[in-house]
Amino acid sequence: MSVKIIQDFIPINHYHRDGVKLRVFKGVTIHTTANYAKGADAKAHRNLAFNMCIKGNLWEKKYIGYHYFVDDTIAYQVTPSDERVWCCTDGANGIGNNETVSIEMCVHQGCDLSKAMDNVAYVTAYELVQHGVQSVVDGVADKVNGNVFQHNTWYPVKNCPDYIRNKGLWNEFIGLVKKHFNSLSKTQTQYYKINVEFNDGKWSSTQKGAFPYSDYGLAEAIKFYNDGGFGEEYKIFAPDGIIVYPKYQNDNSEKLEQEIHNLKDDIEVYQGKCKEYQGTIKEYENIIGQIVELTNRIGGGIVGK
Numbered sequence: 001m002s003v004k005i006i007q008d009f010i011p012i013n014h015y016h017r018d019g020v021k022l023r024v025f026k027g028v029t030i031h032t033t034a035n036y037a038k039g040a041d042a043k044a045h046r047n048l049a050f051n052m053c054i055k056g057n058l059w060e061k062k063y064i065g066y067h068y069f070v071d072d073t074i075a076y077q078v079t080p081s082d083e084r085v086w087c088c089t090d091g092a093n094g095i096g097n098n099e100t101v102s103i104e105m106c107v108h109q110g111c112d113l114s115k116a117m118d119n120v121a122y123v124t125a126y127e128l129v130q131h132g133v134q135s136v137v138d139g140v141a142d143k144v145n146g147n148v149f150q151h152n153t154w155y156p157v158k159n160c161p162d163y164i165r166n167k168g169l170w171n172e173f174i175g176l177v178k179k180h181f182n183s184l185s186k187t188q189t190q191y192y193k194i195n196v197e198f199n200d201g202k203w204s205s206t207q208k209g210a211f212p213y214s215d216y217g218l219a220e221a222i223k224f225y226n227d228g229g230f231g232e233e234y235k236i237f238a239p240d241g242i243i244v245y246p247k248y249q250n251d252n253s254e255k256l257e258q259e260i261h262n263l264k265d266d267i268e269v270y271q272g273k274c275k276e277y278q279g280t281i282k283e284y285e286n287i288i289g290q291i292v293e294l295t296n297r298i299g300g301g302i303v304g305k
């Protein structure tokens with residue numbers, strides 16, 4: 001089972017999203033929000049991430065950021081996966097902050113925590129597959145070669161992800177990641193994606209959403225596209241990079257428009273030439289007519305003798 005991923009990026013901000021790219025992609029770091037209050041779901045935390053960027057907010061000038069918030073029904077991505085965020089508490093040069101994608105699991109009252117954990121595992125696998133990782137390696141068991149880590153890995157005094165750690169569920173979680181990874185790897189990029197461009201098999205970081213490659217997924221993608229009010233530069237792409245919505249648009253539209261304009265100019269030139277030729281042809285026709293008439297007269301005279 002997959003979970004719907006909504007990409008809704010916060011604006012560039014010195015404290016919460018500075019736009020600096022990851023040094024490399026080492027893997028994914030798992031967190032929990034530790035917010036057990038009712039209503040503290042993924043959307044609420046998405047709103048928090050945006051509100052932190054507002055001037056005068058309590059968190060305005062604190063270095064903190066996020067990539068994903070995931071609950072039992074949906075996932076919100078608020079920072080592109082190729083950018084660093086201040087989420088792992090290991091400093092400006094830390095591996096967690098600078099080389100991993102951070103995923104926050106929501107644990108609010110009323111949340112189906114087993115489903116939320118499975119959804120986090122799916123998003124984790126999705127990120128690993130998207131970054132071309134060959135296999136899932138437990139970063140707690142092997143910090144050097146691992147690609148799935150705990151916040152605790154980078155900041156040992158932090159009991160995070162608390163729900164998974166307190167319940168002793170880490171091995172089960174790694175198993176879920178492997179299950180989703182194996183499934184996703186078979187269909188690696190089988191998603192409809194809302195994006196600006198698709199070059200050499202790589203998606204732009206401007207992506208707005210990813211939906212399962214199915215009739216239902218396409219319907220959901222189109223609805224999200226129409227409701228989102230995205231600019232004309234955004235389109236819905238099939239896994240092979242072909243634009244499926246809006247139809248009859250592609251990345252070469254400007255080039256095609258210029259070619260059409262040039263053809264129109266050529267047509268106008270040719271039409272002008274044709275008018276000139278038509279006048280000349282008419283003159284030739286008149287001359288030929290006169291020659292024919294004169295020939296007939298001469299011929300008639302010869303026959304008469």
